[in-house]
Amino acid sequence: MIDSVQNARDTPDHPQPYSELGLKSEEYHRILDILGRRPTSSELAMYSVMWSEHCSYKSSKVHLRQFGDLPHSEALLVGIGENAGVVDIGDGYAVTFKIESHNHPSYVEPYQGAATGIGGIVRDILTMGARPVAVMDPLRFGPADAPDTQRVLPGVVAGIGGYGNCLGLPNIGGEVVFDDGYLGNPLVNALCVGVMRHEDIRLAKATGAGNVVILFGARTGGDGIGGVSVLASETFAADGPKKRPSVQVGDPLTEKVLIECCLEIFAADLVVGIQDLGGAGLSCATTELSSAGSGGMHVVLDRVPLRDETLAPEEILMSESQERMCAVVRPSAVDSFMEICARWEITATVIAEVNDSGRLTIDWRDERIVDVPPKTVAHEGPVYERPLARPLDLDDLRADDPAHLPRPSTSEELRALLLRMVGSPNLCDKTWVTEQYDRYVQGNTVLAQPEDAGVVRVDESTGLGVAVATDGNGRFARLDPYAGAQLALAEAYRNVATTGARPLAVTNCLNFGSPEDPAVMWQFAEAVRGLADGCRALGLPVTGGNVSFYNQTGDKAINPTPIIGVLGVIGDVARRTPMAFGSVPDEVLLLLGDTYPEFGGSEWAWSEHHHLGGRPPAVDLGRERAVAEVLATAAEEGLVSAAHDLSDGGLAQALVECCLRGCVGADVHLAGDPFVALLSESAGRVLVALAVERLTRFADLCKEHAVPVTELGSVRPDHQTLTVAGQIGVPLSELRTAFTGTLPALFGSG
Amino acid sequence: MPRVVVDVMLKPEILDPQGSAILGALPRLGFDGVRSVRQGKHFELEVDEPVDEARLRELADTLLANSVIEEFTLQVMPL
Numbered sequence: 001m002i003d004s005v006q007n008a009r010d011t012p013d014h015p016q017p018y019s020e021l022g023l024k025s026e027e028y029h030r031i032l033d034i035l036g037r038r039p040t041s042s043e044l045a046m047y048s049v050m051w052s053e054h055c056s057y058k059s060s061k062v063h064l065r066q067f068g069d070l071p072h073s074e075a076l077l078v079g080i081g082e083n084a085g086v087v088d089i090g091d092g093y094a095v096t097f098k099i100e101s102h103n104h105p106s107y108v109e110p111y112q113g114a115a116t117g118i119g120g121i122v123r124d125i126l127t128m129g130a131r132p133v134a135v136m137d138p139l140r141f142g143p144a145d146a147p148d149t150q151r152v153l154p155g156v157v158a159g160i161g162g163y164g165n166c167l168g169l170p171n172i173g174g175e176v177v178f179d180d181g182y183l184g185n186p187l188v189n190a191l192c193v194g195v196m197r198h199e200d201i202r203l204a205k206a207t208g209a210g211n212v213v214i215l216f217g218a219r220t221g222g223d224g225i226g227g228v229s230v231l232a233s234e235t236f237a238a239d240g241p242k243k244r245p246s247v248q249v250g251d252p253l254t255e256k257v258l259i260e261c262c263l264e265i266f267a268a269d270l271v272v273g274i275q276d277l278g279g280a281g282l283s284c285a286t287t288e289l290s291s292a293g294s295g296g297m298h299v300v301l302d303r304v305p306l307r308d309e310t311l312a313p314e315e316i317l318m319s320e321s322q323e324r325m326c327a328v329v330r331p332s333a334v335d336s337f338m339e340i341c342a343r344w345e346i347t348a349t350v351i352a353e354v355n356d357s358g359r360l361t362i363d364w365r366d367e368r369i370v371d372v373p374p375k376t377v378a379h380e381g382p383v384y385e386r387p388l389a390r391p392l393d394l395d396d397l398r399a400d401d402p403a404h405l406p407r408p409s410t411s412e413e414l415r416a417l418l419l420r421m422v423g424s425p426n427l428c429d430k431t432w433v434t435e436q437y438d439r440y441v442q443g444n445t446v447l448a449q450p451e452d453a454g455v456v457r458v459d460e461s462t463g464l465g466v467a468v469a470t471d472g473n474g475r476f477a478r479l480d481p482y483a484g485a486q487l488a489l490a491e492a493y494r495n496v497a498t499t500g501a502r503p504l505a506v507t508n509c510l511n512f513g514s515p516e517d518p519a520v521m522w523q524f525a526e527a528v529r530g531l532a533d534g535c536r537a538l539g540l541p542v543t544g545g546n547v548s549f550y551n552q553t554g555d556k557a558i559n560p561t562p563i564i565g566v567l568g569v570i571g572d573v574a575r576r577t578p579m580a581f582g583s584v585p586d587e588v589l590l591l592l593g594d595t596y597p598e599f600g601g602s603e604w605a606w607s608e609h610h611h612l613g614g615r616p617p618a619v620d621l622g623r624e625r626a627v628a629e630v631l632a633t634a635a636e637e638g639l640v641s642a643a644h645d646l647s648d649g650g651l652a653q654a655l656v657e658c659c660l661r662g663c664v665g666a667d668v669h670l671a672g673d674p675f676v677a678l679l680s681e682s683a684g685r686v687l688v689a690l691a692v693e694r695l696t697r698f699a700d701l702c703k704e705h706a707v708p709v710t711e712l713g714s715v716r717p718d719h720q721t722l723t724v725a726g727q728i729g730v731p732l733s734e735l736r737t738a739f740t741g742t743l744p745a746l747f748g749s750g
Numbered sequence: 751m752p753r754v755v756v757d758v759m760l761k762p763e764i765l766d767p768q769g770s771a772i773l774g775a776l777p778r779l780g781f782d783g784v785r786s787v788r789q790g791k792h793f794e795l796e797v798d799e800p801v802d803e804a805r806l807r808e809l810a811d812t813l814l815a816n817s818v819i820e821e822f823t824l825q826v827m828p829l
Contacts, residue, residue: 109818222763247818249760251767308763321765345774 002313003041004367012038021048027382034376042362042369045314046377049280050287053549056381059515060547063525066532073541075504078201083127083276084194085543086201087505089569093458094198095466096128099138099191099509099565101548106188109247110155114188115163116250119322121192122167123276126259127325129202129266130194133444134456135164137174137190138470138509138563139433142183144425144746149178152186154747160190161436166252167259170445171437172454174470178425179606181474184553189509189546189563193468195458200266204275206293206328206354211272213289213297213352214334216341217258217324220282221307223248225318250322258323261344268340270333277324283317284378285326286352287360291378293328296357301364303351313364328354388525389518398479400613402605403597407675414675415728417608421679422656423738424607425746427649432743446573450657452495452645453568455576463572469495470566471647472511474559475601476616481523482530485562486619489534490683491647492566497628498643498686500577500635501568506535508545508564513557515549523560524549531562537621540566570635577635579644579657582664586692587641587715589666591651592627592707593685595677602681603648623684626705631686639698642689652678654687656735659722665732668713669725678724689715751796753827754806758815759790801826 001007008014016038018028023044031039031047039047053059068080077094078086084098102117118135125132137160142149164171174191206213265271273293275285282304290297301313307321329337334350341348360377362370408414421427430449439448446465447455453469471491477484489506496503508531513520535542551558570576581587599605600614634640642662644654659666670677690698702709713725723729760766769787776784793814797806807824815822 109816112819218765221765223765225763249765249767249819251765251770253767253771307765 002365002367002369004369005040005371006368008038008040014038016044018044018048021045022052023048027051030382035372040369042314042317043372045318046283046287046370049283049318050377051381053515055280055284057547058382059384059386059521059549060524061383062385063528066528067542070532070535070541076541076543077198078128080542080544083124083204085505085507086128087543087567088198089458089464089466089504091459091462091464092197093464094196094201095193095567096125096130097191097193097468097507097565097567098124098544099189099470099507099563100124100546101509101511102188102190103186103511103548103551105247106156107152107186110152111159111162112247112249114156114159115252116248116322117188117190118160118163119250119252119255120278121190122169122255123278123325125192125194126262127202127204127274127276128194128196129200130196131263132169132192132194132259133442134170134172134193134454135190136172136454136468136470137188138472139175140177140179140182140187140474140561142178142186143180144178146183148183150747156186156188157433157436163250163252165438167256168441170439170441170448170456172439172445172448172456172468174449176430176433179474179559181558185551185558187511187551187561191468191470191507191565193456193466193567202266202271202274204288204292205273206289206297208272208330209294209354209356211328211330211354212334212350213354214327214329214337214348215304215324215351216327216346216348218251218254218321219305219307219347220316220319220324221321222311222315222319223321225315225320248320248322254323257344257346258325261341261346262325264340265327265337268336270337271327271329273328275326277326279320281317281319281321287374287378289326289328290360290374294354294356295374296355297352297360297374298355299352299362301362303349305347305349313369386515386521387518388522390522391519397613398615402599402602402611402614405605405609405611411727415730418652418728418730419734419738421604421607421649422653422735423742425742426603426607427653428742429740430743431740432747446576447499447578450661451579452498453501455499455501455570455573457573463574465570465573467496467499467501467568467570468565470563471495472561472563473601474561475606475612477523477527477562478559478612479601479614479616481526481560483616483619484560485527485530486534486621487616487683488562488564489531489566490619490621490624491645492564493538493624493628494645494686496566496568497631498577498645499570500575500632501570502632503538503540503566503568503628505543505567506540506564507543508562509548510545511548511551511558511561511563513550513552517557520557527560527562531564534621538625575635575638577631577640577643579642580662581642581658581666581689581715582662582717584641584691587689588692588695589668589712589714590688590690591685591710591712592630592688592702593623594682594708595680595685596682597676598680598682602679604679617681617683620684626707627684627686630701630705630707633701634698639694640688640690644687646685646687647681650679650681651687655722656739658687658689659732660736660739663732665716665719665721665723666713667716667723667725674724674727752799752801754795754797755825755827756793756795756810756814756822757790758820758822759788761819761821764819
């Protein structure tokens with residue numbers, strides 16, 4: 001029996017499982033008010049997925065408005081609200097980039113969860129009219145030696161590699177971080193960058209009555225039904241793994257064909273609007289397209305090509321089968337559209353027609369099963385001003401300053417500490433992960449992990465390129481979410497600048513616990529405020545982003561983890577600054593910025609003492625801007641031969657990485673307490689190497705921008721040892737063994 | 751020694767890209783009339799007596815099949 005609109009009118013008291021679908025009683029009553037009757041089961045399915053936290057941003061909306069209120073940026077071509085933001089990088093090129101989470105699916109089924117995360121973000125970028133050119137993955141896992149991390153990490157990494165490599169997309173960076181809080185709730189975020197010409201930008205809207213809607217790509221199956229509301233908006237119980245909702249399996253080779261097919265369709269200018277099918281599938285695509293466009297659409301659901309003929313209409317509307325797209329096409333262009341799809345062997349079907357009725361109507365077996373105002377589903381869902389409360393333990397946490405923790409008292413102890421630190425899971429070499437990704441396919445990758453930012457060339461003739469970095473530090477954000485978000489922003493910004501690029505725009509993926517917990521909501525509000533203020537101070541627009549709530553195990557939330565992505569432009573990628581020492585003779589080492597004894601939330605406190613307390617490092621965004629300006633100018637003038645941002649693990653970590661990357665030693669002398677100099681995590685600092693004859697000009701440049709410079713010593717190509725004067729000397733071979741041995745020992749040599 | 755046969759298939763609602771690829775290749779090779787292909791895995795285990803079927807199911811569920819996306823059948827073959 002089909003639950004038609006007529007049937008819904010005739011049976012007003014028919015009980016409906018709204019709470020099982022994740023709707024609150026007042027939300028259900030709101031639907032009754034909107035429709036003036038009970039919803040049909042198909043309408044209920046659509047409202048429930050579209051009003052889920054994941055799709056509606058109902059808890060975050062009131063805070064995210066601050067991003068839209070940032071000053072207008074000349075570079076911003078398409079802002080928040082579309083599938084992804086678009087920025088102008090000059091020469092007629094536009095770049096779109098966005099980051100999304102696929103946390104819960106990746107916990108349930110690590111390989112497919114991570115793989116479909118890549119698939120989804122790539123389609124978002126494609127939808128804007130762009131050719132996807134690179135991906136990045138910031139990842140967070142439980143303790144490296146925990147049994148469940150042994151299950152989740154290899155699966156996630158293989159899934160990212162498996163899907164991304166099949167698409168022929170270089171994976172140019174990201175992060176791998178381990179922390180107890182992510183044990184039952186890993187974070188798998190995926191970023192994609194795409195490039196297009198200005199005139200190629202496409203938007204997700206269905207305009208023009210009489211235009212048709214074509215569903216193309218993979219057939220619709222029963223996978224991931226309800227995934228969006230069940231997976232993304234509910235907390236895993238403490239007994240986690242037993243709850244295994246249905247997940248999706250993707251097919252990257254179908255997606256690759258879909259990308260090429262779409263780009264050919266765009267080039268022939270055959271679409272009026274386009275939308276990918278991700279979370280909430282057809283429910284999302286049909287309501288969002290019509291809500292953003294002329295306001296009306298009529299769908300004949302029987303026309304949807306199915307993989308499984310037994311699917312019910314509610315299931316077809318909610319299915320999250322991968323590799324599907326929806327295009328709005330003028331009737332005159334349909335034949336050409338179909339021809340291109342046929343050549344790529346892509347199934348394409350006209351499923352709907354745009355009209356100006358202001359209603360989204362859907363028929364199934366000749367009965368009307370949906371008749372709703374699409375805006376009420378897609379854009380006018382519930383909005384909550386959730387209660388906020390400063391976490392009760394915050395003052396105690398902040399008062400617990402790491403100054404009381406024991407520090408090394410002899411140079412032998414400092415030397416041993418240095419070796420332990422570079423081999424700790426968070427600081428060690430991540431080659432085990434990144435070598436499973438294709439980093440150089442397409443031949444445009446200029447820098448990739450372990451460099452500070454990924455850099456890809458956009459134009460072969462001019463060398464124009466973009467640099468992208470993602471950063472986030474959940475410990476800093478736990479101690480101070482406002483400062484933590486700004487520190488993540490500052491680090492990503494600095495990483496981009498370190499390669500010689502000028503930062504241009506920001507995206508974000510905000511990973512938090514349950515919004516129904518006032519303490520979590522306070523963290524979220526503070527982080528958003530910090531990020532918005534930070535972007536204002538740096539003069540950068542937020543182009544879009546993603547919120548992932550309910551990241552918790554039982555009632556224990558993860559550390560608030562805002563992951564910030566910054567994109568920058570470099571005029572000529574041949575001028576980029578790499579991190580390896582030793583590329584030119586007679587290099588001297590300089591440290592830009594100031595070092596303070598800042599250890600709150602530091603890697604040292606965590607990895608050595610399992611301590612989290614005190615205050616995170618101070619943020620000075622004016623200084624960050626000045627440092628970035630120095631680095632970009634220095635790259636343009638060819639002044640510096642290497643640069644590396646100082647962050648987790650401080651100066652010691654940066655020195656080790658630069659020496660090992662270049663296979664050269666260095667002699668370093670430090671003023672003051674060597675422990676503080678080597679391991680403090682003060683922000684706004686960059687390690688720079690340059691040929692001695694460039695020193696005067698570079699020092700002038702720093703002076704001009706009021707950036708403090710400290711001479712640290714020199715690179716020693718002749719001497720395979722990192723020496724800190726009067727303290728320690730460690731042969732590179734010993735450092736390399738400590739640095740590279742950790743992940744293979746934990747996860748197998750592959 | 752008893753032989754145990756475990757057949758693992760993707761759950762019916764899960765997309766099977768390899769099966770789809772085979773289905774796509776068949777007409778190109780001149781084999782018409784095939785409506786659907788699903789690909790699975792077949793395991794043969796030789797085990798000690800006595801056979802503990804519950805324990806074997808646990809084995810299959812833990813290692814041979816990924817029960818999030820796959821299901822399996824298990825048969826103990828008589829000698």
